[in-house]
Amino acid sequence: MSRAFTSPHSTFASVSTVPSSKSGQAVLESFGVMMLLCLILFGMVQLVLMQTAREINQYAADASVRARAVGFNPFMVFKVNRVASIANAGRMETPERTRIGDADLWNQQTAGQAFRTAIQSNPRSRQFTEIEQFTIPLYLGAQTPAQLPGILEYADWDQVSAPIYTGSPGFTVGVRTRQNFRLRMPFWRAFSSRDHIRLDAEARLADHADLYLDR
16 A cells, blocks of 8 residues: 655644744734723723713802802803813913922823822922912902913813803802813724713802892
């Protein structure tokens, strides 16, 4: 009986190519799983940030309606709304180059980084906190809109609309606040065709300004 001759070189080549092909397939599969996990993770983080932004916008509406309920003028209510929205306002742009000792430039910190710095119990955080403790009262005390950009400014304050007044004068006062919250997490295009979401909130209180002011 004749036996077919098999070259040892061809056998070795076929055996040696199997592990490399399987290894390449495993790398591709792992990469696909990692991309999917990153998409889910970043999506969950973005959802949490969006929900937090909604709560901040609601807080801005609550602060604004309290300011209006005690008789503050529209310019003051506008400033209160902006200050209450700082956590949604992105990077601080004014003061532009504020340095205290060996601390990093304040304008290089995002609102979240500034918050973490503020709650840390160390001398540097107290120095950073003094900046907003100084500028926010000046901002609220400004007499004209032209003074505001030179006192305090954030990158996304232009996305905060002026408060809209609602309610029934003499009975209730209401304020509606609107903000365009920017989507900044990676892969946000997978969830939205726009680079922001619209946030709307409204708050109402009894119109009791007459109890505090003489008209």
